[in-house]
Amino acid sequence: MHVPDGFINTPVSAAAGVAAAAAVAVSLRGARRELDERTAPLAGLVAAFIFAVQMLNFPVAAGTSGHLLGGALAAILVGPYTGVLCVAVVLLMQGILFADGGLTALGVNVLNMAVVTVVVAYAVFRGLLRLLPAGRRSVTVAAFTGALLSVPAAAATFTALYAIGGTTDVPIGKVVTAMVGVHVLIGIGEAAITAATVGAVIAVRPDLVHGARRLTVPLKLRVGGELVDAPAPAATPAPAAARSTRTLWLSGLVTALVLAGFVSFYASASPDGLEKVAADKGIDTKVEEHAAAGSPLADYSVKDVTDARLSGGLAGVIGVGSTVAVGTGVFWVVRRRRAQDLTAASTAAPSAG
Structure with a gap:
């Protein structure tokens, strides 16, 4: 759903850019509360993984394909504020390096694919978790539903922006019907990818999944007929915890490189939902x-490399590497700011008393 330059006029594109910039600014501040020394590196990995999976267009109808938007996945794995930043980093890298998504339309794309998808998906996700019994299955079901609904919501937002500032005279009723209809189908693929990925991470490291924190409940023991909290387990030594996180990070990076560098060659060549409707x-x-x-x-190919498989694979690997580097840098800075804020607060506390 990468909107190119020329679909939306300049005033509306500028207004969307201002709204997107404000959302990113709020997310930068909110991400300080979500990121810690373990999750900050993983946020960069999530951005790189979303970049890789977005290269895997899957068929959804005759002559139409779709791809992951990633807002739901990012929000559930690393938190809604950090999720907005993850997708925004991906869109920035795609626009600058790969000419995917217009530069003047960057605000429109961030608003549609990062902000709207995260807000809708995470609101649905959290709402369902309040209704469903605690457990991994409930997290997966909530992730599936949130992701499913986030994609047509983004399509509806694009349609609203097009109704206000579209550069062509097209009946808006036909646009909204076509956009929402095809993106409901794409949403099914988004939901399946999101649920599978969230479920896989929960299976190995539920403590690192932002949306699965409610799964961690105190262990109860029955003593004298009454339930009491069990003693807290011994903390995992820091080096062992670091090795465990590093293993997950490396596994995720290798997976992203394989998807972008090899599997992407077999992706559907059909236009995606927006391209087809347009x-x-x-x-x-x-x-x-x-x-x-x-x-x-x-166009996700390396100039002067004539072999299509090699050209696309190299472009994918470069994209994953660039995204994980930029994303990790951004989240490291955000994490450092949080540490500075905590230090300042702890230093000021005694004097306040």
């Missing part, structure tokens, strides 16, 4: 050439 309804008649169309990595 072509069928005439939305794309005023599309503009991407400012980075001459990039050595444009």
Whole structure:
């Protein structure tokens, strides 16, 4: 659902950019509460994983494909504020390096694919967890449902923006029907990928899944006919905990590299939902050439590498590497700011008394 330049006029694109920038600013502040020394590196990995999986277009209808948006997955794994930042980093890297998603439309894309998907998915996810019994299955069901609903919500948001600032005269009723209809189908794929990934991480490290924290409940023992809290288990030594987190990080990075560098060659070549609707309804008649169309990595291929498989694979590997580097850098800075805030607060506390 990467909106190119020329679909939405300049005033609406600028307004969306302001709204997206405000959301990113709020998320930068909120992410300080979500990130710690273990989850900050994993947030960069989540961004790289989303980049990789977005290269895997899957067929959803005749001549139409879809791909992961990633907002639901990021929000559940690392938290909603950090999730917005993860997807925003992915969109920035795609726009600058790969000419995917217009640069003047970056605000529109961040608003649709990062903010709306995270807000809708996480609200549905948390709401369902309050209704469902505590357990891993409930987390997976809630993740599936939140992801499913987040995709048509993003499609509806694009339609609303197009109704206000579309550059072509197309009946909005036809656009909303086509956009929401095809993205409901894409949402099923999004939901399956999100639920499978969340379930896989919960199976090995539930303590690192932001949305699964309610699974950690005190162990109860019956003593003298009454239930009492069991003694807390001995803490895992820091080096062992670091090795465990490092193993998960390396496994995730290797998976992302394999998906982007090898599996992506077998992805569907059909246009995605937005591209298909735009072509069928005439939305794309005023599309503009991407400012980075001459990039050595444009269209997810490496310039001057003639072998299509090798070219696409190298581009995918470069994209994963760049995204994990930039994402990890961003989240390290956010984490450092949180540490500084905590230090300042602890230092000021005695004097306040």
